[in-house]
Amino acid sequence: MTSRLLPVFVFATLMAVIPFVPGVPPFWIVLLDNIGLAALVAMGLVLLTGVGGLTSFGQAAFCGFGAYTTAVLTTTYGLSPWLTLPLSLLVAGAAAVLLGLITMRLSGHYLPLGTIAWGISLFYLFGKLEFLGRNDGISGIPPLSIGSWKMLDPGSIYFPIWIAVIACAVLSMNLLDSRTGRAIRALRRGHVAAEAFGVQTARAKLLVFIYAAVLAGLSGWLYAHFQRAANPTPFGPHLGIEYLFIAVVGGAGYVWGGVLGAAVVIILKEVLQSYLPLIFGGSGQLETIVFGILLVALLQLAPTGMWPWLTALLPQGDSRRRPAPADALPTRAESAPADGVLLQVENARKQFGGVVAVNNVSFAVKSREIVALIGPNGAGKSTTFNLITGVLQATAGSVTVRGESVSGAPPQEVVKLGVARTFQHVKLVPDMTVLENVALGAHLRGRAGAIASMLRLDRADEARLLAEAARQIERVGLGDQMNQLAGSLSLGQQRIVEIARALCVDPMLLLLDEPAAGLRHMEKQQLAALLRQLREGGMSVLLVEHDMGFVMNLADRIVVLDFGTKIAEGTPAEIKTNADVIKAYLGAAA
Amino acid sequence: MNTTILLFLLQDGITNGAIYALLGLALVLVFAVTRVILIPQGEFITFGALTYASLSAGQMPGTIKLAVAMGIVAFAFDLFTFRRALHAKRVLRSVAVNIIVPLAIWGVMLALSGRPANIAVNITLSLLIVAAIGLYLYRIAYQPIAHTSVLVLLIASVGCHLALQGFGLVFFGAEGQRGPAISSDAITIGALRFTGQSIAVYGITIALIVGLWLFFGYTLYGKALRATAVNRLGARLAGIRTTLSGQIAFLLASVIGAISGILIVPITTLYYDTGFLIGLKGFVAAIIGGLVSYPLTAAAAILVGCVEAFSSFYASNYKEVIVFTLILPVLVLRSLAAPAVEEEKD
Numbered sequence: 001m002t003s004r005l006l007p008v009f010v011f012a013t014l015m016a017v018i019p020f021v022p023g024v025p026p027f028w029i030v031l032l033d034n035i036g037l038a039a040l041v042a043m044g045l046v047l048l049t050g051v052g053g054l055t056s057f058g059q060a061a062f063c064g065f066g067a068y069t070t071a072v073l074t075t076t077y078g079l080s081p082w083l084t085l086p087l088s089l090l091v092a093g094a095a096a097v098l099l100g101l102i103t104m105r106l107s108g109h110y111l112p113l114g115t116i117a118w119g120i121s122l123f124y125l126f127g128k129l130e131f132l133g134r135n136d137g138i139s140g141i142p143p144l145s146i147g148s149w150k151m152l153d154p155g156s157i158y159f160p161i162w163i164a165v166i167a168c169a170v171l172s173m174n175l176l177d178s179r180t181g182r183a184i185r186a187l188r189r190g191h192v193a194a195e196a197f198g199v200q201t202a203r204a205k206l207l208v209f210i211y212a213a214v215l216a217g218l219s220g221w222l223y224a225h226f227q228r229a230a231n232p233t234p235f236g237p238h239l240g241i242e243y244l245f246i247a248v249v250g251g252a253g254y255v256w257g258g259v260l261g262a263a264v265v266i267i268l269k270e271v272l273q274s275y276l277p278l279i280f281g282g283s284g285q286l287e288t289i290v291f292g293i294l295l296v297a298l299l300q301l302a303p304t305g306m307w308p309w310l311t312a313l314l315p316q317g318d319s320r321r322r323p324a325p326a327d328a329l330p331t332r333a334e335s336a337p338a339d340g341v342l343l344q345v346e347n348a349r350k351q352f353g354g355v356v357a358v359n360n361v362s363f364a365v366k367s368r369e370i371v372a373l374i375g376p377n378g379a380g381k382s383t384t385f386n387l388i389t390g391v392l393q394a395t396a397g398s399v400t401v402r403g404e405s406v407s408g409a410p411p412q413e414v415v416k417l418g419v420a421r422t423f424q425h426v427k428l429v430p431d432m433t434v435l436e437n438v439a440l441g442a443h444l445r446g447r448a449g450a451i452a453s454m455l456r457l458d459r460a461d462e463a464r465l466l467a468e469a470a471r472q473i474e475r476v477g478l479g480d481q482m483n484q485l486a487g488s489l490s491l492g493q494q495r496i497v498e499i500a501r502a503l504c505v506d507p508m509l510l511l512l513d514e515p516a517a518g519l520r521h522m523e524k525q526q527l528a529a530l531l532r533q534l535r536e537g538g539m540s541v542l543l544v545e546h547d548m549g550f551v552m553n554l555a556d557r558i559v560v561l562d563f564g565t566k567i568a569e570g571t572p573a574e575i576k577t578n579a580d581v582i583k584a585y586l587g588a589a590a
Numbered sequence: 591m592n593t594t595i596l597l598f599l600l601q602d603g604i605t606n607g608a609i610y611a612l613l614g615l616a617l618v619l620v621f622a623v624t625r626v627i628l629i630p631q632g633e634f635i636t637f638g639a640l641t642y643a644s645l646s647a648g649q650m651p652g653t654i655k656l657a658v659a660m661g662i663v664a665f666a667f668d669l670f671t672f673r674r675a676l677h678a679k680r681v682l683r684s685v686a687v688n689i690i691v692p693l694a695i696w697g698v699m700l701a702l703s704g705r706p707a708n709i710a711v712n713i714t715l716s717l718l719i720v721a722a723i724g725l726y727l728y729r730i731a732y733q734p735i736a737h738t739s740v741l742v743l744l745i746a747s748v749g750c751h752l753a754l755q756g757f758g759l760v761f762f763g764a765e766g767q768r769g770p771a772i773s774s775d776a777i778t779i780g781a782l783r784f785t786g787q788s789i790a791v792y793g794i795t796i797a798l799i800v801g802l803w804l805f806f807g808y809t810l811y812g813k814a815l816r817a818t819a820v821n822r823l824g825a826r827l828a829g830i831r832t833t834l835s836g837q838i839a840f841l842l843a844s845v846i847g848a849i850s851g852i853l854i855v856p857i858t859t860l861y862y863d864t865g866f867l868i869g870l871k872g873f874v875a876a877i878i879g880g881l882v883s884y885p886l887t888a889a890a891a892i893l894v895g896c897v898e899a900f901s902s903f904y905a906s907n908y909k910e911v912i913v914f915t916l917i918l919p920v921l922v923l924r925s926l927a928a929p930a931v932e933e934e935k936d
């Protein structure tokens with residue numbers, strides 16, 4: 001029993017004992033059943049919304065898919081409920097693939113609105129279809145049974161529900177703590193950084209959406225056999241909203257936040273429904289008023305939910321823990337090309353409407369070379385970086401890496417050729433540790449998929465990735481900050497973390513966008529020493545930098561851009577005396 | 591199908607579509623300025639409609655009490671915000687906006703109660719009450735979290751929707767109500783009969799669209815609102831009070847919601863929870879319009895209205911399914927046409 005699973009084991013034991021405690025009112029068990037059912041859906045939302053940053057109001061509809069699938073198959077076709085379980089999950093998952101392909105590409109606010117729309121549309125559809133019993137739904141669904149033991153009462157279905165909740169929580173925790181999990185967690189901060197390290201963001205989004213839908217489908221399947229009836233009401237837009245509410249109350253970023261949120265919300269609703277009429281004596285839905293007001297108050301007081309607030313009270317583990325040593329990852333098999341030219345930019349041009357950001361720029365980077373790209377603000381340096389790494393597509397001209405054209409290639413393909421980069425505006429996931437952020441850089445060097453991660457079959461692979469990440473963090477000198485959250489570091493240190501992340505790619509060419517900005521003098525010297533050491537190791541570096549002292553001492557060659565056009569290229573000594581460069585920086589000589 | 595039916599359906603669709611256009615415009619406005627997806631818009635509709643209906647029936651609507659209570663809470667929030675620098679001017683302004691205004695409306699209502707109802711007075715009172723509620727709603731629920739993510743604001747919207755809908759049930763009961771038409775005249779052109787009410791709907795919609803266009807294009811406040819929409823921090827640095835922009839946006843949205851409600855309540859019976867669904871159809875239009883374009887939203891709203899009218903004729907069972915599924919092909923087209931751009935979130 002690892003220390004990670006010990007609290008889960010304690011919780012599971014506690015839940016297993018509750019029904020046998022004498023004097024527990026049967027009503028409590030019903031409440032716990034409902035909490036478990038809601039927790040399953042909320043847990044999916046935690047991964048989808050809290051972790052992945054994709055808001056869905058439509059989860060209740062996926063419960064509907066799960067519930068109706070088993071309802072139809074067990075009543076009309078007489079299938080055994082256990083046989084319909086995989087089918088229910090399959091139908092929910094298939095619906096998620098279909099809806100996900102349509103809606104997951106939507107960014108920002110379109111996504112939640114899109115999910116509201118199909119959530120409502122499916123709700124009405126459930127209520128209109130003849131074979132789903134229209135608004136009356138389907139009744140007479142057989143109970144779950146093992147042998148002759150039929151789970152007819154709330155006390156017996158309690159066990160399958162909570163076994164499902166705890167199993168899914170463990171699977172979800174495993175998933176988040178893995179290579180795939182890091183990719184999902186990086187989604188919330190936008191896709192450019194994740195794609196730069198080879199994450200197929202569209203696929204990762206779809207994956208987490210399907211996962212959330214399957215959890216909701218499981219909840220629906222259990223619900224159908226718990227109520228032994230299915231009608232459209234519990235799968236409507238209001239429930240979809242409530243599930244999201246549960247996730248936010250509990251703590252949308254935490255797997256157990258879903259369970260906590262479900263408990264708090266369902267118990268609170270019950271209490272409000274029983275006591276509010278006693279206090280105010282009125283009729284009507286007083287509980288929704290109090291409920292809504294409490295929700296707004298909670299968001300103002302604790303926008304991250306209750307789970308982090310609870311865990312903050314607990315003692316923290318040792319934060320100086322290092323990942324266990326593991327075999328080194330295999331390094332890149334290819335060697336430098338024969339002609340020594342690693343990167344060739346030929347007449348690259350990028351126009352944004354009428355603005356020419358990069359105007360027919362050509363230059364090359366050879367192996368074991370540090371090339372600096374300098375120029376005043378707005379000269380097109382970062383745009384050039386984006387053209388090389390596939391974030392932007394050139395309007396004309398070509399970019400070749402080791403003789404292979406990368407024109408039109410997405411960032412995920414460029415990084416496979418051994419080109420790794422950092423960003424001018426740091427793109428780390430602030431609520432992931434430095435180690436986890438850096439391990440994202442090694443994404444393409446791991447193999448384990450989502451299912452293997454959930455079942456914890458990825459440990460050897462994962463240990464190698466983390467050991468590599470730790471090695472690169474030590475290399476850049478941030479070993480003591482390894483387990484701190486990336487967001488807690490100074491901006492200069494965050495830039496260094498980005499370099500470590502890029503090194504995890506095992507690159508042949510490192511693209512650094514203003515790596516020295518925000519560093520102190522000593523740190524700049526350490527960075528220069530590191531880059532020289534990388535060059536000695538056979539790596540090439542292309543960097544954009546404004547600190548001329550740093551550039552002049554470090555670079556082998558300098559390319560100068562001004563207004564998108566290359567105005568000079570040469571050794572630092574040549575550039576220092578170049579009249580055009582002086583003019584660009586200081587204006588025309590008087 | 592014959593031409594008469596076609597024309598009837600079109601007329602019906604355009605009348606409903608005009609209402610959805612108004613709601614869609616309000617949603618776009620609020621989202622652009624505050625990043626709030628205004629789910630409680632539906633409640634502004636219901637409150638406007640049912641307040642007007644109650645007043646017309648000679649009853650005292652509960653919404654005024656809500657406005658007074660929310661004003662007091664908003665005042666308390668203001669005091670808490672000002673606690674480090676309690677200047678008399680600020681406090682007096684807050685008292686005027688949050689305490690005196692709703693009490694004054696209540697006073698007028700009490701003074702008028704018992705007299706024969708005048709439609710114009712009732713409409714004005716309804717609009718004032720809902721406007722006050724909208725303003726205080728922003729102050730209480732959204733202003734303290736104005737800097738947070740779209741998701742947090744969205745969940746807050748859900749909370750406001752639940753609370754306000756609950757109040758709606760308390761104030762107006764579960765039975766539906768209808769209000770008197772603005773005008774009982776009608777003109778007949780060919781086979782079509784245009785009621786005064788539907789003409790009012792068209793006229794007011796067009797007037798509001800033109801008004802909004804003028805407001806945003808040619809007034810300093812309109813430009814300030816647009817500046818806030820583009821960049822909050824930049825707007826603040828330029829001296830625009832972003833909280834004021836948010837308040838104006840909510841004020842406009844609540845008034846537009848209330849007008850929509852008052853326009854529909856003579857045509858259809860409204861229940862305390864009808865607004866939600868009507869508001870969502872405004873959403874469909876706003877989403878089709880991309881949450882940025884006013885003309886596109888208006889056109890989309892007409893489309894939504896017409897699709898609704900035709901599907902209620904041909905497949906009335908599936909009316910809602912069709913209307914809400916309409917959004918999906920649009921979203922697909924949008925996502926194909928414009929690949930997702932990088933955005934800095936949180």
